[in-house]
Amino acid sequence: MSRAMASKVLVMVFSVVVLFLIRACHGTETDLLCLKLVQSSVRDPANNLAWVFDNRTEGSICKLNGVECWHPDENRVLNLRLSNMGLEGNFPNGLENCSSMTGLDLSNNNFSGQIPTDIDQKLKFVTSLDLSYNKFSGVIPVSLSNCSYLNLLNLQHNNLSGPIPWQLSRLNRLSTLNVADNSLSGEIPLFVNNISTHDVGNNPGLCGNPLAACQASQKKSSSGVIIGAAIGGLLFAILVIGVIFFFFCRKVAIKRKQKEVEENIWAKNIKGGKTIKVSMFEKSVSKMKFSDLMKATNEFSKENIIGTGRTGTIYRAVLPEGSVYAVKRLLETKHSEKQFISEMATLGSVKHQNLVPLLGFCIAKNERLLVYKDMPNGTLHDQLHKGDIERPVMEWPMRLRISIGAAKGLAWLHHSCNPRIIHRNISSKCILLDEDFEPKISNFGLARLMNPIDTHLSTFVNGEFGDLGYVAPEYTRTLVATPKGDVYSFGVVLLELVTGEKPTHVSKAPEDFKGSLVEWIQYLSENSLLPNAIDTSLIGKEHDTELLQFLKVACSCVLSAPKERPSMFEVYQFVRAIGEHYHFTADDDIYLQPESTEADYLDELIVAQ
Numbered sequence: 001m002s003r004a005m006a007s008k009v010l011v012m013v014f015s016v017v018v019l020f021l022i023r024a025c026h027g028t029e030t031d032l033l034c035l036k037l038v039q040s041s042v043r044d045p046a047n048n049l050a051w052v053f054d055n056r057t058e059g060s061i062c063k064l065n066g067v068e069c070w071h072p073d074e075n076r077v078l079n080l081r082l083s084n085m086g087l088e089g090n091f092p093n094g095l096e097n098c099s100s101m102t103g104l105d106l107s108n109n110n111f112s113g114q115i116p117t118d119i120d121q122k123l124k125f126v127t128s129l130d131l132s133y134n135k136f137s138g139v140i141p142v143s144l145s146n147c148s149y150l151n152l153l154n155l156q157h158n159n160l161s162g163p164i165p166w167q168l169s170r171l172n173r174l175s176t177l178n179v180a181d182n183s184l185s186g187e188i189p190l191f192v193n194n195i196s197t198h199d200v201g202n203n204p205g206l207c208g209n210p211l212a213a214c215q216a217s218q219k220k221s222s223s224g225v226i227i228g229a230a231i232g233g234l235l236f237a238i239l240v241i242g243v244i245f246f247f248f249c250r251k252v253a254i255k256r257k258q259k260e261v262e263e264n265i266w267a268k269n270i271k272g273g274k275t276i277k278v279s280m281f282e283k284s285v286s287k288m289k290f291s292d293l294m295k296a297t298n299e300f301s302k303e304n305i306i307g308t309g310r311t312g313t314i315y316r317a318v319l320p321e322g323s324v325y326a327v328k329r330l331l332e333t334k335h336s337e338k339q340f341i342s343e344m345a346t347l348g349s350v351k352h353q354n355l356v357p358l359l360g361f362c363i364a365k366n367e368r369l370l371v372y373k374d375m376p377n378g379t380l381h382d383q384l385h386k387g388d389i390e391r392p393v394m395e396w397p398m399r400l401r402i403s404i405g406a407a408k409g410l411a412w413l414h415h416s417c418n419p420r421i422i423h424r425n426i427s428s429k430c431i432l433l434d435e436d437f438e439p440k441i442s443n444f445g446l447a448r449l450m451n452p453i454d455t456h457l458s459t460f461v462n463g464e465f466g467d468l469g470y471v472a473p474e475y476t477r478t479l480v481a482t483p484k485g486d487v488y489s490f491g492v493v494l495l496e497l498v499t500g501e502k503p504t505h506v507s508k509a510p511e512d513f514k515g516s517l518v519e520w521i522q523y524l525s526e527n528s529l530l531p532n533a534i535d536t537s538l539i540g541k542e543h544d545t546e547l548l549q550f551l552k553v554a555c556s557c558v559l560s561a562p563k564e565r566p567s568m569f570e571v572y573q574f575v576r577a578i579g580e581h582y583h584f585t586a587d588d589d590i591y592l593q594p595e596s597t598e599a600d601y602l603d604e605l606i607v608a609q
């Protein structure tokens with residue numbers, strides 16, 4: 001056996017052992033218990049839930065009727081679809097033990113009784129809940145408003161009574177709500193998405209938009225009394241509002257004052273700054289202590305803040321000899337010191353010309369600080385959208401060069417770097433520009449730092465999904481970060497470059513258009529008006545063909561079906577081909593690792609956490 005062969009076998013054996021360990025530790029016994037409890041708590045006259053649990057192999061429950069798993073080799077339920085099985089009885093027991101479940105469909109059965117009031121505890125991560133066409137009675141539980149990932153809520157055709165809890169309007173991801181054919185009453189709350197009469201119809205007691213307006217409870221008596229009461233009421237209301245306003249303003253003022261004082265108190269409270277060392281990955285960089293960082297950032301003063309994001313605040317640090325760094329103070333991370341140092345070693349070794357290099361880090365008490373190279377030209381977002389005299393409108397060749405560099409950096413993260421990294425938060429704000437306007441991607445690897453909890457669901461649960469306008473549509477359903485999700489976000493950045501518009505607000509669109517940049521592009525595309533999207537300041541300068549080609553690449557990245565989007569490597573090849581004749585850079589291509597399929601990333605996520 002050759003040495004290469006031997007090492008391959010070793011690696012294989014090792015992976016099998018690791019995989020086995022991971023499986024063994026995953027504790028998916030809990031999902032097994034969940035299904036057993038469900039089975040034993042419902043009546044099943046048609047014998048549709050003849051589930052048998054004698055196979056102990058991981059993944060065996062995934063073959064059971066109605067069960068969908070996250071992965072076919074793992075006993076972890078993703079969705080439970082028990083529609084139209086003739087089931088009877090109360091809402092099933094044990095669902096809280098299917099702790100990673102995102103979808104529950106009990107529609108078209110004969111379930112009865114109340115919907116549990118603690119349904120938010122039973123279905124913590126539910127994105128789709130369908131209880132339609134049963135006989136559930138009682139009220140709609142208020143706690144549903146805690147199921148903040150809900151996308152679809154269907155309660156049609158039950159025997160529910162009482163009001164629609166106004167708290168449900170807090171569910172800002174809810175795109176489908178149907179409560180028709182019940183006995184609900186009261187006023188319909190305002191929802192972010194318009195609901196139609198079809199969604200609320202056939203509830204004799206409901207009123208308000210989109211149904212008929214609610215009647216004022218008291219009919220008019222004599223008009224004199226009404227006018228008198230109205231004036232009195234108005235005066236009283238003004239008085240109350242005035243008092244509330246006074247106290248509110250005072251409170252805000254006090255709060256603000258406190259906040260200003262507290263702004264950098266965390267830094268001042270760290271004692272012994274001269275002994276806390278800043279670990280640097282490169283020998284060439286001068287040795288630093290925490291006290292040097294304090295001095296360089298003016299004690300982390302507000303004036304030195306150059307950015308804030310969901311992962312932390314960034315300060316500008318100027319050392320006495322003149323070199324400039326960006327120091328990021330991470331928001332609380334849940335890693336132990338040891339885990340953190342090992343994550344840092346990984347991130348410190350990730351180096352590419354289109355990534356912002358991590359130069360070092362510092363652990364001071366509970367604080368975690370990251371030291372990056374400073375990027376003098378700021379973010380792409382500011383360069384594109386905050387034009388003024390000092391920042392003239394960016395010309396097309398510059399925008400194209402930036403897109404090629406950024407695509408290269410991201411493709412490298414996805415396909416060539418080891419371990420492969422999904423960014424999860426690509427936006428024009430995390431693409432920084434160095435002194436030559438060479439783009440560098442920042443903030444990669446941080447999502448993982450912030451979320452060390454044991455399920456890949458947590459990649460999103462703690463934070464948000466990402467910046468508004470950049471989030472791939474499937475994320476609200478699946479909650480799993482994928483490379484294709486990054487491609488979507490990158491597509492939005494490409495759209496920003498070619499249209500000059502912001503992702504959430506399109507200045508060029510008609511007044512009454514409230515959608516995002518992607519929705520506007522979809523609208524134009526459906527009406528064969530796509531060329532109208534291009535930034536007018538770029539048109540007529542002999543780039544028009546390129547602009548259109550570029551726009552098409554951007555559109556392919558933001559397709560709603562992840563499978564139809566190109567890979568990041570393909571995106572890089574496309575934009576590079578469009579810019580070929582400019583000869584921006586010497587051709588040092590990135591290498592594509594052959595086995596970089598989607599499944600690898602998922603496994604990596606599970607293993608990593």
Ligand SMILES: *[C@@H]1O[C@H](CO)[C@@H](O)[C@H](O)[C@H]1NC(C)=O
Pocket residue numbers: 029030033096097
């Ligand atoms: C099932 O869920 C209950 C309530 O959350 C919990 O107390 C119990 O430990 C879980 N059982 C297993 C095996 O995970």
Ligand SMILES: *[C@@H]1O[C@H](CO)[C@@H](O)[C@H](O)[C@H]1NC(C)=O
Pocket residue numbers: 055056057059060063
């Ligand atoms: C148990 O399930 C696994 C995979 O689901 C299957 O390969 C195996 O044959 C099953 N074993 C028995 C005894 O049914």
Ligand SMILES: *[C@@H]1O[C@H](CO)[C@@H](O)[C@H](O)[C@H]1NC(C)=O
Pocket residue numbers: 085086087108109110
């Ligand atoms: C519900 O039960 C009734 C009688 O018990 C039966 O006729 C009907 O088909 C059942 N409905 C469903 C959807 O299973």
Ligand SMILES: *[C@@H]1O[C@H](CO)[C@@H](O)[C@H](O)[C@H]1NC(C)=O
Pocket residue numbers: 120142143144145146
């Ligand atoms: C939402 O969840 C929190 C925390 O578990 C709980 O305190 C609160 O009562 C819940 N709200 C509702 C309306 O159930």
Ligand SMILES: *[C@@H]1O[C@H](CO)[C@@H](O)[C@H](O)[C@H]1NC(C)=O
Pocket residue numbers: 135137138159161
């Ligand atoms: C609907 O619920 C009420 C109690 O809320 C009950 O009296 C009635 O029998 C139920 N109707 C049906 C058809 O189950």
Ligand SMILES: *[C@@H]1O[C@H](CO)[C@@H](O)[C@H](O)[C@H]1NC(C)=O
Pocket residue numbers: 193194
């Ligand atoms: C919601 O309905 C109002 C009035 O019918 C309409 O003006 C508005 O455009 C609708 N909004 C959406 C997001 O459909």
